[in-house]
Amino acid sequence: MDNTQSNFDVVIAGAGPVGLFLACELRLAGLSVLVLEQANDPHSPLKKLPFGMRGLSAPTIEAFYRRGMLDEITAPQRANEQSGGENAPAAHWMQQSRRPGGHFAGIQFFHDKIDMKKWPYRLPGPAGTNLATTMEHVESVLAARATAMGLEIRRGLGINDFEQSEEGVSIRAGGETVHGRWLVGCDGGRSTVRKVGAFNFVGTDPEFTGYSVQVEMVDPDQLAPGRHYTPTGMYTYQKPGTIAMVDFDGGAFHRTRPITLEHVQTVLRRVSGTEVTLTALPLATTWTDRAFQAMAYRNGRVLLAGDAAHTHSPLGGQGLNLGLGDAMNLGWKLAATIRGDAPVGLLDSYSAERHPVGAQVLDWSRAQVAIMRPSRSSRALETIFRDIIETTDGATYFAERVWGMRLRYDLGATHPLVGSSAPDFELADGTRLGEHLRYGKGVLLDFNIGSPPSQYLGLFNSRIKYIASDVTDQLGLSAVLVRPDGLVAWVSDAVPSYEEFGQAVSRWFGS
Structure with missing residues (x-):
């Protein structure tokens, strides 16, 4: 570390997918970021096939799409399928008479039973509902993006200890000291950041x-x-x-x-x-199947994300998706806080929004263990679940949970879109909403093709992108405000006033 920078806006512990994705989000906002990784070599046979296979959920696929990385993520799958390679995800399900969409404790649900009409606000677009890839490939794509963005990743350097003050965090790693205004622990289930930071970590002990x-x-x-x-x-x-x-x-x-x-x-x-x-x-x-979760994801200037915040069994492959969702939610909020233009309470909404999602995934994992137990009662439950999952309502429910289609934050509004993933609207110029989210700004879509008053232009240009355009399918809406993480913050089904625009924007982006 002798000849390198020692002061950063954010120091991240852990160069796995969660830490790298978060680092890219922060660099997108122009912040200085250091990633410290204990392991010298990022490669591991456990990240390759077959044990490195991961299923990406709809929110994860959308996150990669909205940041312009989806083509890179799907490149091996496309190449394999074009060549008919045995490692193509399609090669496995094509050996069956029906296409599986996922499983719950090994009980498969199938595409032919899923009612896609249950999700009326989901528009067709490049981001699908589920995707298979490997941990190795996800990490390689994120590491390449991080390097291209000028991120500093120091491998073979794990955090030993740290102290925080009102100004920042002093971090000791490998006998040296670096300083960050903020520290984020993305350092896995045995997180040093979580332990040193005295986060309360509670849950259930393993059964197997x-x-x-x-x-x-x-x-x-x-x-x-x-x-x-x-x-x-x-x-x-x-x-x-x-x-x-x-x-x-x-x-x-x-x-x-x-x-x-x-x-x-x-x-x-x-x-x-x-x-x-x-x-x-x-x-x-x-x-x-140990299932533990931090009671809060923030302690002063120290935050947790990914397995450092919640750990559970790999059943159902929810862990990677959960962690990347943390990173997508946290990145823009922490960046706005560091810039000084975040509204009051914005950073606290990270834990408020993501903690319930983590708790649901932990319970989903525990429920699968209940069916796996070697007992007559568990075998009886399995029979019932198999009957349910073969119904349209049952298969659709499990698809919603496994694919992440049920994700919705409680933002205090009754409209079903608020707090949910934004539909990928196709604009009059042929572009899609997802393409306009690539630079980490919010987007205000005005379907009435209006022109905002001059007092709003500065706000729109610096923190959100204002788009006045008709779209192929308005879904009965007149205007939609989308957060940088792709979640709908506000909608109007009637022509809103610009005062309403301003109030919605100020809540999430400051006045």
Whole structure:
């Protein structure tokens, strides 16, 4: 650190997807940002296929689209599908007679049962409802964007300690000290920032140890492919040797002993009820269903996002989406606070909006564990859930939850669009709303093609973009105010006065 800058607007702990996305958001606002990452090497076999596969939800896909990164995120999928490669997400579901849309505790729901008319404010556009990719690819895209934006990422340098004052945070990392006006912990489930910052972290202890392993076996046909619930646990098997399994041991084995071939074979035999013999263990990791959440995401000038704020099992693949949603919500609010033009309480709305979302995901994870338990009552619940998920209403409900279609913040308004993701309106010039959100500003859409009074022009030019245009489908609206994170802050279905415009804008962007 000797010859580099030591004072920053924001220091971020953690160069995973959440930390990198947040850093890009802050750089978009012109702030100086330092990212500190404990690991020297960002690459890991666990970030690649098969264990690195992640499903992106609608809010995450929209976030990448609104920041101009969606083409890069989807590039490998397009290339694979064009070539017919076996790693293409389509290659897996095309082997089935129906296209799965996701699952709940391994119980699949299918596209042919989902009623898309349940979401009348969602307009067709480039951002889809769900997408499969890998953790490695998401990180590489974000790291490339961060580098292009001039971000400083220092690897092999984790935070040891910090002290905060009214002016900022003094951070000790690797024997050196850096200063940030703000510190954000995106440093994972065992977050140092959370621990040093004395955040209250509460939740439920684990019921099982989960294993994700690649193995070589004497007889690969001894295990049946697919997901199987047994009297002693659950396992999934994909030939030739990819296995995930859960052992209801109260999480006793996780990170307590080395993961050996002999141990994995013992657990697999017990869970599967077979005498399978393993000959090699190229890759193995463990995880649990521990579900904890910080009571608040801010303590003075220190904030938390991603797994540092909430940790839960990887069941259903909600963790990455939840963390990126934190980053998208926090970035513009923290930037406005640092610039000094944020309205009172804007930064506090980060925790107020995101904490309930995190709590819902933790409960979603716990509910899946309840069905996975090796008991007769859980098997009875599974049968009922399978019946429900095969109905149109059931499949649509699960799609809403898994795809993130139900996301809506309580912003104190009754209109169903307020607090929800903005429809991707197609404007008269052929552009779409999402394209106008790429620079991190809010957007005020005026479908009456008016002209704002001069007293509003300065506000519009500096903090939000005013667009007077007709659109292909107005959805019965006359004007829409969209926050920089793509959420609807205010709508009017009648021709509003500019005083109403001003009040709506001032609430979110200051006067």
